[in-house]
Amino acid sequence: MFDLRYHVASLTAVFVALVIGILVGVGLSGKGFVNDAERDNLTNQISSLQQQVDSAQGSLDSASRVEEALRRFADETYPSVVSRRLDGKRVAVLFVGPVDAGTAFSVRKAVVDAGGTIVRTRSIRVPLDTKRVQEILKRQASFRQLQGVAQLGDLGGALGAELVGGEATPLWDALDETMVLERKGLSAPPVDAVVVVRTAEPQRGPTKAFLAGVYSGLARAGGAAVGVDSSGTGASAIPAFALSGLSTVDSVDTSAGRLALVLVLGGAAPGSYGVKEPAADGILPPVTPSPTQG
Numbered sequence: 001m002f003d004l005r006y007h008v009a010s011l012t013a014v015f016v017a018l019v020i021g022i023l024v025g026v027g028l029s030g031k032g033f034v035n036d037a038e039r040d041n042l043t044n045q046i047s048s049l050q051q052q053v054d055s056a057q058g059s060l061d062s063a064s065r066v067e068e069a070l071r072r073f074a075d076e077t078y079p080s081v082v083s084r085r086l087d088g089k090r091v092a093v094l095f096v097g098p099v100d101a102g103t104a105f106s107v108r109k110a111v112v113d114a115g116g117t118i119v120r121t122r123s124i125r126v127p128l129d130t131k132r133v134q135e136i137l138k139r140q141a142s143f144r145q146l147q148g149v150a151q152l153g154d155l156g157g158a159l160g161a162e163l164v165g166g167e168a169t170p171l172w173d174a175l176d177e178t179m180v181l182e183r184k185g186l187s188a189p190p191v192d193a194v195v196v197v198r199t200a201e202p203q204r205g206p207t208k209a210f211l212a213g214v215y216s217g218l219a220r221a222g223g224a225a226v227g228v229d230s231s232g233t234g235a236s237a238i239p240a241f242a243l244s245g246l247s248t249v250d251s252v253d254t255s256a257g258r259l260a261l262v263l264v265l266g267g268a269a270p271g272s273y274g275v276k277e278p279a280a281d282g283i284l285p286p287v288t289p290s291p292t293q294g
Contacts, residue, residue, distance in 0.1 A: 074255040079113065081287065082259060085266040086116030089192040092163055092185075094218070095123040096211060096237075097200030099182050102253060103230050107195050110258035114266065116193075120185030122163065122172070126200045127207040128152070132178045140174065152206050153213035160217025164225075166190040193224040193265045196246060198237035215244030224265045228252040229274075238278045250274030260284050 091111050093104070099121070111118055130149060137143040137155075146155045155171070162169040169187045176183070196218065203211060218225040227241025231251040238248045247270040251257035260273040263285050271281035 074259065078255040078259055082110070082114040082262045084115045085262050086111060086114035089116040089265070090119045090189055091116050091265065092191040092194045093118055093121045094163060094194060094196045094214075095121070095182070096126060096196070096198040096214075097123070097181075099123045100197065100199045100230075103197050103199070103228070106230070106253045106258060107197070107228065107261070110252070110261045111195075111265070113258070114262045116265070118185070119189050119191060120163075120187065121182070122180060122184075123182035124179050125181050126203055126211070127205075128210050129178055130206050133175060136174055136178060140170075142170070143174070146171075149206055152210040153216075156210045156213025156215075157217030157220070160214045160219075161221050162187075164191055164194055164218060164221035164223065191223065193226070194218050194221075195261070195265070196225070196227045196241065197229075198227070198240070202235055202237075202240070211240070212244050215241060215246050219245035224267065224270075226261060226264050228257075228261060229276075231257070231275075236276070236278065238272070238274075238276070242272055242278065248272045248274070248278070250276045250279060256283055263287065 093107055095104075104121070108118055130152070133155075134147060134149075137147045145151070146158060159171050159175075162172055166187055166189050172180070172187065196215065202208075215225075215227070225246050227237060227246040227248045229236050229238050229248070229250040230253045236250070238250055241248045247264050249257055249260045249264060251274050252261055257274060260283065264270065264273065268285035268288075269281075271285060272279050273281055273284060275283055
């Protein structure tokens with residue numbers, strides 16, 4: 001996505017550099033190092049670049065006004081557009097890393113505003129203590145096929161399936177003390193959709209393979225599975241989510257982001273939505289009439 005602010009900053013930096021150049025040139029001209037033709041050429045370059053800076057700044061001001069108008073429109077229409085889109089749907093939320101209160105609030109607001117219910121939230125610790133995990137898996141014969149570092153992707157996939165399917169969750173129960181940072185809600189009810197948030201830094205090695213398995217397991221478990229991000233400037237997890245087959249929504253802390261999340265959780269076309277560059281499918285999926293409008 002083209003960033004007009006970055007373009008203005010770049011032009012300004014070049015403009016300042018040329019101004020310094022012309023000033024140095026003028027100083028040197030007194031000693032005979034710069035002739036009149038070269039000085040006129042530098043002056044013309046500065047004049048041309050100044051016009052570009054002024055034009056880009058005008059476009060930026062106009063874009064900022066449009067952006068503000070769209071933000072206000074999204075804020076004002078959001079309640080009526082999301083109404084009842086998730087009626088009766090149960091949602092699980094998985095945090096990779098500690099629970100972030102702001103993002104948790106945004107996700108909960110989106111689900112509740114649309115008539116849905118968050119039935120459970122889990123937060124897992126990373127990097128994974130692979131040695132301890134392997135010790136636990138070896139205690140039960142039923143986990144034999146998941147033993148070994150090479151099987152961490154399969155282990156993650158099985159945990160993802162349990163999180164969505166509910167009912168019996170032997171892996172989550174066995175790994176609770178080692179892996180789970182925070183647990184809210186019962187494990188039993190199956191869910192219709194799941195939201196994933198990564199608050200931890202990007203992982204490497206065995207933990208990276210494990211998380212890829214978790215994301216893929218959620219994507220394959222049935223129902224909507226969406227990885228979300230806020231509008232902050234930290235390392236984005238969106239590319240990792242998308243690579244594993246999750247739909248993605250960035251800027252979930254805004255009305256537009258929450259609306260996109262509700263639409264995907266409610267059955268809109270899977271994809272990558274938002275205002276940041278990885279959002280290849282636009283800001284929102286197609287908005288169909290809600291049950292109240294229907």
